[in-house]
Amino acid sequence: MILYIAEKPSLARAIAAALPSPQKKEEGCIWLPNGDCVSWCIGHLLEQAEPHQYNPAFKAWNIDHLPIIPTEWQWQEKTNTKKQLGILKKLIKKATHLVHAGDPDREGQLLVDEVLHYTKVSNQKLKETQRLLINDLTPSAVKKSLSNLRSNSEFSALSRSALGRARADWLFGLNLTRAYTIKGRQAGYQGVLSIGRVQTPVLGLVAARDKEREAFVPKDFYQVWASVQTHQGIEFQAKWLPSESCQPYMDEENRVLSLPLAQNVANRISNKPALVIDANYKQKKQAPPLPYSLSALQIDAAKAFSLSAQQILDICQTLYERHQMITYPRSDCRYLPTQQHKDAPAIIAALARSGGEIQQGTENADASYKSRVWNDKQVTAHHAIIPTTQAYKTASLSKTEALVFNLIARQYLMQFYPEYDYLASYIKLEIEGGHFEAKGNTPISLGWKALLPNKAKSQDSDEENQNTLPKLNKADALWCTKGQVQEKITTPPAAFTDATLLAAMTGISRFVTNKDIRAILKETDGLGTEATRASIIELLFKRNFLMRQGKQIHASQTGRAFIDCLPEQLVTPDMTAQWESTLNGISLGEASYQDFMTNLEGNLNQLLSASRDMPTSALQNLPPPAKNPFTKRKGSTSRKSTGARKTTSAKTTTSNARRRPKASS
Secondary structure, eight states, rough: OEEEEESSHHHHHHHHHTTTOOOOTTTTEEEEESSSSEEESSSEEEEEHHHHHHGGGGGGGGGGGGGOOOSSSSSEGGGGGGGHHHHHHHHHHHHEEEEEEEESSSHHHHHHHHHHHHHTOOOHHHHHOEEOOOOOOOOHHHHHTTTTEEEEEGGGGHHHHHHHHHHHHHHHHHHHHHHHHHHHHHOOOOOOOOOOOHHHHHHHHHHHHHHHHHHHOOOEEEEEEEEOOOOTTEEEEEEOOGGGGGGGGTTTOOOOHHHHHHHHHHHHHHHHEEEEEEEEEEEEOOOOOOOBBBHHHHHHHHHHHHOOHHHHHHHHHHHHHSSSBBOOOOOOOOOOOGGGGGGHHHHHHTTTSHHHHHHHHHTOOOOOOTTTTTTTGSSSSSSBBOBOOOOOOOGGGGGHHHHHHHHHHHHHHHHGOOOOEEEEEEEEEETTTTEEEEEEEEEEEEEGGGSHHHHHHTOOOOOBBBOEEEOOOOOOOEEEEEEEEEEEEOOOOOOOOOOHHHHHTGGGGOOOOHHHHHHHHTTTOOOSSSTTTTHHHHHHHTSSSSEEETTTEEEEEEHHHHHHHHHHHHHHHHHHHHHHHHHHHHHHHSSHHHHHHHHHHHHHHHHHHHHHHSOOGGGTTTTOOOSSSSSSSSSEEEEEETEEEOOSSSSSSSOOOOOOOOOOO
């Protein structure tokens, strides 16, 4: 008997739909006519054991108990899914062969693996267990995946990485939250001061940006523009390039701060000859942007439609599970496997029946075209988010679902359009001894840009990058008709929004202060994972550490005050970014799980020592909590789209991230 173990019921139903009928449905499983069976988890069926299960004394929050570090880690069965776990135990024991069908990501790998190990599957049966990777829930795609099973042992590194993340979150969140909450109570603060390996640096980013904005002092600065005319009467604008002699009148970003200097230059060049000292014209091509990963989609959809990261994730889950119109959404990959290219004609044909702009976009799509996106080396357990052959079912979508789906569909269609072809122009002039420059991009062929809204098509054009420049040669004589001073004012860094905060979490290397750490990070190394970033941001709102003002995200008074109390190591992203990079290395077999845990425990001891040494007076100015979101509530709140349970409890803080153990992330 073969037992297929899916991550959740919806995935199990999709697997069963691709297998032979007639089928018999029983509680917790679906039997196939040949005696094989499809069953499922409901998110994580297991979670990290509570501290008091290691030692009853740990039920009380006592500073002397810290650090709590298990010598032998234990799982505990989740109360609301015990019944399904019991069904799986019996089926696993009965099965002669197992097929792991968790979601194709780090957490999906651990989710089923932990059940197999908890139920004490024999080493031989574990060795023979196969892995079913499903990115697309349509029957044809599932059948294709069923014919391409791999050994589950190939993904053991992925599972170790997820286990390392789970245990790091438990150790870090539980110990430090207890330490600072106890300190807070000694200072008279009655709320829970939650610390998370990811959430605290994210709060630190927002608080630091708020402080930077408040401390910002605007400065006036000035640009000089020359209106230049050719002998044919063509006019264009050239910007003044101040010389080294102007440095005393400029700031560190080479902006001119002296109005008299700028006015003098403008007056001096008016009605004067201009000489071309350099003219450069290059035809360039720009490849289409890659299809979306989840974070890339969340950033673009937040900018375009002002949706939160969590809203976009929930919409994607619905498009994937209920409508089956997109592939697996919790992906951190933006590439596609080469074998998937042969599905392009069917997907484009489905989009051609969808109506609206997407249908129009299919008319010039060439399914034979192969862009840089088809790259097996860049694809791991899952690939970019793209439409499926069910993409024609747009009539069943809500307004917001249609908006997000159209973004995904448009990004996919771009892969079947030619590159954007344009002429990059550069002209350098000398006028009255001063140097001026003009830049321009002239479209030759829009290519994939034809799919963009009109406003987006002209994004390359601004006051310093004009659309069209005349064709000139070096030593051509021109005429400056007028010099103009443009007054400007420096602006503070923009407040974070959903889009920019996600972008900061995704490309965290820009915010890392330690040069040694920054050097080992990739551009895509980030805080949290594709699946957890949205929930971490939402968690900070629920805990009243963040607040919204229109589209802007700010640290609340409590969030700001709390960040001010913490050591720099907790509030900057350096340490967590390095951990994320190591966890990714573990998933690729390039780093050691044991080394990661050893280093983490050493670091945790240092941070706990710092918390003990902190005077309680540092926490006395914390505003009282408006409400306590950490008290235990009856029941639990389910997320229907994933089957994952979300709880908030005073006894153990939780990240509310998808399928996380009970500790802050």
